[in-house]
Structure formats: C-alpha cells, structure tokens
Amino acid sequence: MNGARRSTIKRFYKQPLEERLAIAQAWGQLSEADLQALADTGLSQAQADLMIENVIGRYSLPFGLATNFLINSRDVLVPMVIEEPSVVAACSYAAKLFRAAGGFTTSSDESLMIGQLQLLDLPDLATAGTRLRSHKEEILAAVNEASGSFAARGGGAVDLEARPFPATAIGDMLVLHLLYDTRDAMGANAINSALEAIAPLVERISGGRVNLRILSNLSDRRLARASGLIPAAALASETATGEQVIEAILEAAVFAEIDPYRAATHNKGIMNGIDALMLATGNDWRAVAAGAHAYAARDGRYRSLTRWQKDDAGNLKGSIEIPLALGIVGGATRVHHGAKVALKLLGVQSARALAEIAAAVGLAQNFAAMRALATDGIQAGHMRLHARQLALAAGASVAEAQSIAEQLLRENRIRLARAKEIVDERKRDI
C-alpha cells in the first residue's frame, strides 16, 4: 500500500499545521480519534494515573514528521517527538540527500534479548557452567512454560551461555545468560519474569545462589544496521566543492573514532533522531540509549556508532550498527494513543522493521550534524529555530512568535532579554 506513495512532500515545513495534519491523516489512514490524540497529549488523565505513581498531570512535547525517507525502496514518514529545534529538519534534509542515491539499505538480527542471572556461592565455578549447559533443554523448557505466549508466537527461550568471573571482590561469580526471542515486543517484562521463574531450578542444578535476575540493556544480539550513499555533487555548497565537504566529513568521522569526548557528542547526535522516534512510538529510550552507548564502548574504548568512508566512485558512504531492543506491542505502545498513531504512520509490521527505520534515522541524523559541523557550523540553522522558542519564552503569542524571531535574526541579537523588549514594545504600540 505504501509502494506508490512518496515521502518527499514538497515544502512540508512551509505548510500550515492543518495541511500537514491532513497529509499525515491520509498517509496513516488516521481516524478522528487518532487526530484527537495528536491534538491533545494522546494520554488521558486516567490512563496517566495508571501508568506511573503519584501522577499530578501529563506533559506534552511536539510531534513532528521527518520526510524524504526511502528505506529498502519503501517510502517512510518518520514520527519524531522531541523538544530540540532543528532535529526534524536536519533529519529530513539528510534523508533527501541519501534518497538521491537510492535511500537506505537496512538489516537486523532476530529479536534476541539477553537475560542475566548472577550466581554466587558456587561449590565449583569451573564445573557450574558445564552442569548448567548440560541441563540446557530442561532450563529452556522451564522458561517457555513460564512464558507461554512468546513460545506460541515462535519466540521464547533460545539458548544459554555461562560467563565465569573468578575471584571477584565477592568471590567467584557465574553469570548465566538466557537468550530469549521476544519477537515484536521489547520484552523486558517477559524476560525478567522468565528469569525469576527459573532461578530456583538454576540454583538446584548449579548448587549456587542466585542474586540478580534482570535483562541486560546491552542487547548486542539484537543489532540493526543501515547504510547509504550520498554523491559528492549533492554536497557542494557556495563555498566548497562536494569533494571538499566529503573530506571534511571524513575528518570529523576520524575525530569521533579516536576521541571519546567527541564520540559522546557525535553519538548524542545519532540519538537525537533515534530517541525522538523512540518517544513517538512509546519505546523505552533509556534502554536504547544505555545499549547504544555500551555498544559504542564494546572494544574497550568509547567510539562512534557510525562509519564513514569514500567509495570508489567518490560517493560518501555511511553505515551504522546499533543495538535496538524495540517493541511494537506491549508497554506504552499499547496505552499511549500518540504511540499508536506513530506506528500507524510508520506502517511497520514488526519490531525489527521499526529497529531498521531507527537505524536509518540515526545515520541520517549523524550525517546532518557532521555536514553542518564540517561546513557552516550548526548555529546558523539552529538559531533560526531557537529564535522562535525565545520569542515564545519571552511571552509572545503563537501568532507573533515568527515575526519576533525574524526581528531577532535581523538584528543578530538572538537573546531572551531582547525578545522580551520586543514583546513589550509591541504591547505598548497596540
């Protein structure tokens, strides 16, 4: 159904909000209730009260759509929920450049989560792992019994791995990993329940004592990948050739490879896009961020999550590989109406498809930041959007915010104090 449609919506950002909403409605076949969810917070007071404790209200953020994405030949509009200006625009711009050379190619692993059991007080660390492995079928069967619905849907327990840590500060420790296929769910509850259910059996087999029973957020069996090309010609600016821009981007990439101080910021830019998609779809962005940063440090030094190079034809080639433990069922995806709308707009049928889109978004976001940083700097574009926020913060009405922002930019005084002065001057003039 998505095949004939193009996510390259002309001047989407220039259209009034109502027009954009109408496009989104047609794209995602949104119902009146969906539109209502976009207009308010997507979450009733009563639902919020059931979601967490001590609720006193709800909290809104802007919900935008990044355009131009072409992923494995499918046109995608990416829902993004974020407070930071420039992210949606930068992501859309990057997707447009990748699109010119065929868009993104993506892949992903099965939805394999890792659950950890911490075993202590073992009679013999050396043999405990072997004993547990020799009872693997029994343990996996116990897991599947405890979590029937995943096994029925083709998921469930897949394997066990024993990781010995001799002579730690608390003595010998064996960490037993349960690999568990959570299909289209993020799976935190399923795997934590399974771990708690099998702990007594694992204690009996190993002769040890189980302390912690919890998933690992370093979901490195659940990686998603995306790659794409940008032709040099598409990168030429008024002041630099496309080749020069590619060289500057490759220099920036090396910076993020060798220096953790830069890598942290570089990866934060990647997460700007991914987290915005996580928020929009009701996914646990803290889990995703924890996994991403741990994966970035997997070889002992924290480094970039993306790779950039020049291919033989002189194109800029980018790729990303990142753990993405996402769900399209369960958790907030089921409760939050805004998340349901986001999933409708995406038209994804599996958690893996969502993870692949997230990987492409991360790559696009990273490219946009690197291109800006390696050419004009990010402040020019950023300040344009920031000026609007300042105008609102200074007490401007929504109707006058744009013209006040333009005045701040014209005067090159993009400061809250000046925005307040203008708001006051205009009030006096009425």
Ligand code: MEV
């Ligand atoms: C800002 O939110 C993100 C950037 O700092 C990312 C980067 O430096 O690559 C622009």
